[in-house]
Amino acid sequence: MLFRQLEYFVALARERHFARAAAACYVSQPALSEAIRKLEHELGVPLVRRGRTFEGLTPEGERLVLWARRILADRDALEHEVRALRTGLTGELRIGVIPAxxxxxxxxxxxxxxxxxxxRIRVETSLRSRDIVDRIRRFELDAGIxxxxxxxxxxxxxxPLYQERHVLVAGSELLAGSTAAISWAEALDLRMCLLPKGMRGRQLIDDALATRGLVAAPQLESDSVATLLEHARTxxxxxIVPRPWVSTLGPTAEVRVFDLVDPVVTAHIALVTTAAEPASVLTTALTGTARETDFATVDRRQR
Structure with a gap:
């Protein structure tokens, strides 16, 4: 019963709305409200500020929700451990991934x-690194890239997984006489589409340009790398995108790929998981797979 009460309480803290929390838990709103009231009675402290609608958590509630998430995560890890001993690894692994x-x-x-x-694996993309880290700490994700x-x-x-390198993808006729590598100044002469400011991939580009006193002024911005590449295909x-994305273009004569030099822009990509002990059998296994995988082959196939 306690676990169910904690599940309802965590859902309410996440959804910040009684009806949405009840729907997420597949119970009626009165049932969810009553379970949380019982939890408050058993603990002897108010957890939720109530008016005509949900008005937030009390200071006690804000502290308890951290413990509740940890308790539920430990329960899930224990269940996975027991099932793994009987039948091998089972359960769901939630992974957050940056767009790059x-x-x-x-x-x-x-x-x-x-x-x-x-x-089972559920992958969420288009997340920022800090958001992924925060959600792992709140036990809403199991791992992140x-x-x-x-x-x-x-x-x-x-x-550590691999080192990302950015390249220029351009229409084949835009740089017809150019070699395989071009400068940042040459790149900015083109009709450019980039990730928006605020995304780490764009920050890497802007920082590289700043070292040469240059500023990007793209006509189009999108938080989708796939959208940027589709524009290049026209x-x-x-x-400018991470090199591994070039493989998603497939065989095409519409674009060429150029290395950007002076400076070369790279970034380190890593897998992160909680460091809590005992570690989850699922995240332990995922980390083991990551250490055995040669991510460098991703970059070599694009050269």
Whole structure:
């Protein structure tokens, strides 16, 4: 009964709405409200500020929700451990992925699923590194693939995966006389589409340009790397993207890929999981797969 009460309470803290929390837990709103009231009675403290609608958690509630998430995560980890002893790994693994790595996450998930066919994986893309780290700490995600630089990963286990390198993808006729490598100044002469400011991938580009006193002024911005590449495929646009994304273009004569030099822009990509002990059998297995995977082959296939 306690676990159910904690589940309802965590759902309410996440949804911040009684009806949505009840729907997420597949129970009626009165049932959810009554369970949370019983939890408050058993603990002897108010957890929820109530008016005509949900008005937030009390200070006691804000503290308890952290413990509730941890207790539920430990319960799930224990259940996974017991099932693994009986039948092998089972359960669900929730992975958050930055947009830049959504083209390479299969290098991790495919071999993991092949080795552990009873495990279900849910991948969420288009997340920022800090959001992924925060959600792992709140036990809303089990693992994440993030930019390792400039993010506070204190309390998490970080496993290096690969070094990302940015390249220019441009319509074949836009740089017909150019070699395989061009300068940033040459790139900015093109009709450019880029990730929006605020995303780490764009920050890497802007920082590189700043070292040469240059500023990007793209005509089009999108938070989808796939959208940028589709514009390049028209033959009239250029974009700057992580090299592994080039493989998603397939055989095409519409675009060419150029290395950007002086400076070369790279970033470290890592897998992060909670460092809590005992570790989850699922995240332990995922980390093991990551350490055995040669992510460098992703980049070599694009050269």
């Amino acid at each position: 790595a959504s083209a390479t996450v299969t290098q991790l998930t495919d071999p993991f699923c092949t080795e552990h066919p009873l495990v 993030i930019y390792a630089d400039g993010v506070d990963t204190d309390g998490l286990t970080s496993t 033959g009239r646009w250029a974009c």
